[in-house]
Amino acid sequence: MTTLLPTDANDNLIPAMRLRSSGSHTISALTSGSARTSTAFNTGTRVVSLYATGPVFLKFGDETVTASNSDHYYPTGVYYDFAIGGDEVDQYTHVVALAADADCTLYISEKE
Numbered sequence: 001m002t003t004l005l006p007t008d009a010n011d012n013l014i015p016a017m018r019l020r021s022s023g024s025h026t027i028s029a030l031t032s033g034s035a036r037t038s039t040a041f042n043t044g045t046r047v048v049s050l051y052a053t054g055p056v057f058l059k060f061g062d063e064t065v066t067a068s069n070s071d072h073y074y075p076t077g078v079y080y081d082f083a084i085g086g087d088e089v090d091q092y093t094h095v096v097a098l099a100a101d102a103d104c105t106l107y108i109s110e111k112e
Contacts, residue, residue, distance in 0.1 A: 015081070017047055017111035018112060020042055020109075023041075023109060023110030023111075023112075024107070024109055024110070025037045025038075025109075026107055026108070027095075027105070028103070028104075028105055029052070029099040029103065029104050029105065030098075030099055031098075031099045031101065034057075034059075034067035034096045035096065035098075036063075036066070036095065036096040036097075037094045037095055037108060040093040040094060041084060041091070041094070041110055042110055043091065045084065045111065046086040046111070046112070047081050047084065047111040048081070048082050048084055048095065049079060049080065049081050049109040049111060050095070050109075051078070051080075051106070052074055052105070052106045052107075053076065053104040053105045054076050054099055054105075055073065055076050055101060056073075056098060056099055056100055057072065057073055057074070058071060058073075058074045058097055059095070059096050060082070060092035061092055061094060062094060063093060063094055065094055065096045066096055067097060067098040068098065069100070073100065095108060
């Protein structure tokens with residue numbers, strides 16, 4: 001398979017994307033209710049990276065998405081990339097978080 005991605009010493013692909021200018025978001029996740037990104041992700045964004053200062057429940061969707069404690073659990077202190085759409089898949093425009101046990105912050109970075 002031909003690719004433009006860099007490879008490591010064992011020829012494994014290294015996923016390399018740049019941070020989108022003006023593509024950082026912060027959510028104050030509260031135990032009392034879910035909070036969503038205030039602005040939509042850029043239409044060219046295909047991946048977002050998340051980091052939470054406390055455990056949260058996450059859900060991706062549109063401007064009406066809400067989260068509950070039955071959504072995906074995301075642990076404290078993990079930096080992880082999530083695909084949000086592209087090609088023939090509809091793009092998610094927002095992420096929402098609900099703190100699992102204590103108020104915390106979710107940091108979101110759009111990548112291109």
